[in-house]
Amino acid sequence: MNENKINEKRRSFLVKLSVGLAAISAAIAGVPVLSAVFAPLIKKTPKLWRQVGLVDTFNVGDTKLVTFENADPENWAGVTAHSAAWLRRDAENKFTAFSANCTHLGCPVRWESDAELFMCPCHGGVYYKDGTVAAGPPPKALVQYAVRINKNQVEIQTAPIPITNITA
Amino acid sequence: MNKLKQIWRWxxxxxxxxxxxxxxxxxxxxxxxxxxxxxxxxxxxxxxLQVITGVALSLLYQPSSSDAYQSLQFITHQAAFGRTLRGIHYFGASAMIIMVGIHMIRVYITAAYKYPREMAWISGVILLFMTIAMGFTGQLLRWDSNGVWSSVVAAEQLGRVPFIGKWLARLLLGGDTIGGHSLSRFYAYHVFIIxxxxxxxxxYHLMLVIRxxxxxxxxxxxxxxxKTYRKWYKELLEKSGVPFWPYAAWRDLLFGALVIIAIIGMAVAFGPPELTQPPDPAIxxxxxxxxxYMLSIFSLFALMPPNIESYMIVIGPVLTIIILLALPFISNKGERSPIRRPWAIFGSGCVVVFIFSLFLLGERSDWSPNFKAKPLNASTIHSTDQHVVHxxxxxxxxxxxxxxxxxEAGGMKGPDLSHVYTRLSEGEMKIRIVNGGDDMPAYGGILSKKDMEDVIAFLKSRK
Structure with a gap:
């Protein structure tokens, strides 16, 4: 009777031990797995200034498409490391850079220079030249990039793809 | 012969x-x-078929953001039977979505989800959404300009999820922007995880079919x-059941074979979707x-009132999933015959008509500006007046x-203006152009006074 009781206790302890060890080993193995899954949330992307052209290559009043490299491109990113923005020279020393992503669902907006409007091909979003919504479903104005002039070069600060949230 | 039989028996x-x-x-x-x-x-x-053609494609495809586009070009234009292989995988995905849709409608109309098959329905609902997810991630692996921008659209939709939206968008894209990690992630979703x-x-679904x-x-x-179904069903099978093979299975085999022949036929005749421009987000x-299969949702985003859209992007799918999963709990007994369940047929019909209508609207995409529109020609202008021509x-x-x-020229987003002067006066036209409307920009700050007069002169000639 006593021996059975001891055996039962021993069995119960060994069951707990084996389940516990299995759980610990799974948890330890899970650390690198989860770090791969959540890597994009863990990694901090730097914000860098990228040159997009000499100041004189932009005429006052014109809006031009400029392309630049993302902040932290991987060697295997190829052409996907590129970003684009619509850059306008408002005055001699003033530039504005608009994101090329529609705030509705991120599609690429295009500048129609004669109409002075940004238009989105996906769902018909339209923006005025200052980026405010003119028509269609976009919930907010076009997002702007930070711009500066540095040693006669126009520079744009890299930024994430603008993601519109539910309250926009 | 006996030796072979012996070996087989062993x-x-x-x-x-x-x-x-x-x-x-x-x-x-x-x-x-x-x-x-x-x-x-x-x-x-x-x-x-998708698994087999998918494995074959993976032998030729390069799941790298920088190389995938070139490898797709190679598969489509150089590899032996590569075009057909991609075509089978594409039309196979379409067929799978059509078949899973019809299967689900059949199960709903005949109420086969009722006791004791509730879990078969629930696992089926999960499989339906996984099939659609496979279709969408497969489209992203077609890593061209369309694939890149479609992934941004998906990230934007995830971004609408309250509190964690931006994290979900980053997890989908593999970072803040499209880049080296993006395609690796889509590949992992499409080939391993889903x-x-x-x-x-x-x-599990098949196990339940047997059980x-x-x-x-x-x-x-x-x-x-x-209370009595299981006993009644057992007696039914004992009394008049027939073995699955071959008495029922031959229809499955015949229909399945015809579907696969149709897929291969379409692949050979039409080929896979042609690639667009390279996957450069700067294009x-x-x-x-x-x-x-996603075109109906694409249409919904264009047609939904903008003030509720952000909420509906989240609430819509969640509500759909909850309703579908709740169905067998709401109604798990009673009549199964479609004749006694007319509302089920009516509801299914409405859903099919709704989805199909949205699909047709998506094909036309009238809400999109027609960037291909060419300047009006002399016969359409039909005037030599300098103001009208200008x-x-x-x-x-x-x-x-x-x-x-x-x-015959122009887009469909706004009203047809071919005869606008027969229904709007000059003053009404001016007010609309200057102030814009619900879905039209205000041109008051864009057109000069003289330009406005000439545009009006042109519109007045449309009668």
Whole structure:
């Protein structure tokens, strides 16, 4: 009777031990797995200034498409490391850079220079030249990039793809 | 010959093949389970085809953000039978979505989700969404300009999820922007993660089919009573059940084979979707559009009132999933016959018509500006008046023609202005142009006074 009781206790302890060890080993193995899954949330992307052209290559009043490299491109990113923005020279020393992503669902907006409007091909979003919504479903104005002039070069600060949230 | 039989008997005895599989293959099914029952197995045949062609494609495809586009060009234009292989995988995905849709409608209309098959319905709902997810991630692996921008659209939709939206968007894209990690992630979703979930639930779904048996064809006045159903079903099978193989399975095989032949035929005749421009996010002259099975949702985003859209992007799918999962709990007994459930038929009909209408609207995409519109020609302008001619030129240059049709040219977003002067006065036209409207920009700050007069002169000539 006593021996059975001891055996039962021993069995119960060994069951707990084996389940516990299995759980610990799974948890330890899970650390690198989860770090791969959540890597994009863990990694901090730097914000860098990228040159997009000499100041004189932009005429006052014109809006031009400029392309630049993302902040932290991987060697295997190829052409996907590129970003684009619509850059306008408002005055001699003033530039504005608009994101090329529609705030509705991120599609690429295009500048129609004669109409002075940004238009989105996906769902018909339209923006005025200052980026405010003119028509269609976009919930907010076009997002702007930070711009500066540095040693006669126009520079744009890299930024994430603008993601519109539910309250926009 | 006897030696071969002996060898087979040894293998069969030690492997347990007959012991394990023969009861499954020969399990009795209710009589009368005929052609309406073939869509589930046809979905399975499509899945097997997708797995096989997917493995073959993975031998040729480079799952790297920088190289995928070139490898797709190689598969399509250089690899032996590569075009056909991509075509089969593309049309196979379409067929799988059609089959899973018809299967689900059949199960709903005949109320086969009722007791004791609730879990078969729930696992089926999960499989439906996984199939759609496979279709969408597959479209992203077609890593061209359309694939890049479609992934941004998906990230934007995830971004609407309250509190964690931006994190979900980053997890999807593999970072803040499209880049080296993006395609690796889409590849992992499409080739490992979602298929693993599909295999798990297909196995469970089939296990439930064996455990609970396939639903008998419904009969008006023969309701499902959970207290007596299992006993009644067992007696039905004992009395008049027929072995699945070959008496029921031959229809599955025949229909499945015809579906696969049709897929291959379409692949050979039409080929896979042609690639668009390279996957460079700086190429912004692109018009992203999803494959046909997502086109209804694409249309919904264009037609929904903007003030509720952000909420509906989140609430819509969540509500749909909850309703579908809740169905067998709301109604798990009673009549199964469609004749006694007219609202079920009406509801299914409405859903099909709704989705199909949105699909047709998505094909036309009238809400998108027609960037391909060309300047109006002399015969359409039909005037030598300098103001009218200049107005017509401005009508094109200022983007009006992208949204309004004049004669045969122009877009469909706004009203057709071919005869606008027969319904609007000069004053009314001016007010609309200056102030804009619900879905039209205000041109008051864009057009000079003289340009405005010429545009009006042109519109006044449209009668």
């Amino acid at each position: 293998i069969d005895d030690r492997s347990g093949f007959s012991e394990i599989f023969m009861p499954l293959i020969k399990h009795p099914v209710p009589p009368g389970a005929k052609w309406s029952y073939v869509f589930g197995s046809a979905t399975l045949f499509c899945l097997v 298929p693993a979930i599909i295999f798990l639930f297909v196995g 609970n048996g396939i639903s008998e064809p419904p009969k008006a006045g023969r309701p499902v009573d959970p 912004i002259y692109a018009t992203p559009k999803p494959d046909w 107005g017509a030129s401005l009508f094109y240059k200022k983007g009006c023609l992208y949204c309004h049709k004049v004669g």
